[in-house]
Amino acid sequence: MTITVNLNEATVNKVLAKHNNDASMLVAILQDVQTELNYLPKEALVTISECLDVPLSRVYSVVTFFKAFSLKPRGRHSIHVCMGTACHVRGAEKVLDKLETDLCLCAGETSTDMKFTLETVNCVGACALGPVVVVDNEYVGQVNTDKVKSILESCK
Numbered sequence: 001m002t003i004t005v006n007l008n009e010a011t012v013n014k015v016l017a018k019h020n021n022d023a024s025m026l027v028a029i030l031q032d033v034q035t036e037l038n039y040l041p042k043e044a045l046v047t048i049s050e051c052l053d054v055p056l057s058r059v060y061s062v063v064t065f066f067k068a069f070s071l072k073p074r075g076r077h078s079i080h081v082c083m084g085t086a087c088h089v090r091g092a093e094k095v096l097d098k099l100e101t102d103l104c105l106c107a108g109e110t111s112t113d114m115k116f117t118l119e120t121v122n123c124v125g126a127c128a129l130g131p132v133v134v135v136d137n138e139y140v141g142q143v144n145t146d147k148v149k150s151i152l153e154s155c156k
Contacts, residue, residue, distance in 0.1 A: 011036045012047045023052040026062055030069060039070045067121075075110045075117040077155040079103075080134040084123035087130035091144060095131050096120065098145040102152060116155070 015032040019025040029048060034040050040063055049056040063069045081087075081096045100106055103116050110117040126132045129141025135151055143151070 008037060008041055008044050009047055012044045013051070016048065016051050021051055023054050026052065026054065026059070027066075030059075030063060034069060038076070039073045042071075070117075073110060073114065075115050077115060077136055078117045078119070078134075079151075080119050080121045080124070081107070082122075082124045082126070082130065082132040082134070083120045084127065084130070086127035087123075087132055090130045092131040094145055095133065095143050095148065098148045099133075099152075102148060 012033055015029055015036065018032065019029050026048075029052075030040060033044050033048070037044060045059050045063065046056060048054070049059045063071065079099060081092055081099065083092050083096070096107060099118055103111060103118055105111055105116065105118045107118055107120045121134075124132050124134055124139065126139055126141060129139065131141075131143045133140045133143045133151060135155065140147070140151055
């Protein structure tokens, strides 16, 4: 008899072991699992809940509280456009429009080829650099519509 282990389950178990199955490390565990899987599938949350002996409702509560977590598959490249006041007054809306047009996506969506996820954020804390776009955790400052093409090309 062959036992097959779901790849997601194996990944989750590896992360749980790294954190010694410590329920107080729930947020860190979720972060690490999301880093590995690029989102948090239901099966992973169930495994985490069972292994940590934490109610599934509590796990979902944490996941849905923090915007950094995603229950939907995300693209290989994440693009976050800061829409905070400083960025907004310097043209963030035009940058977002250009990204949406070039990617054929609306903010909050992932491309069908799973290459890009485009999102807006309220503030990234780099107001002096506005408008700011964060691509795969790399900050790009003073973005205008002319810079969008080079930003997207850097993801190839």
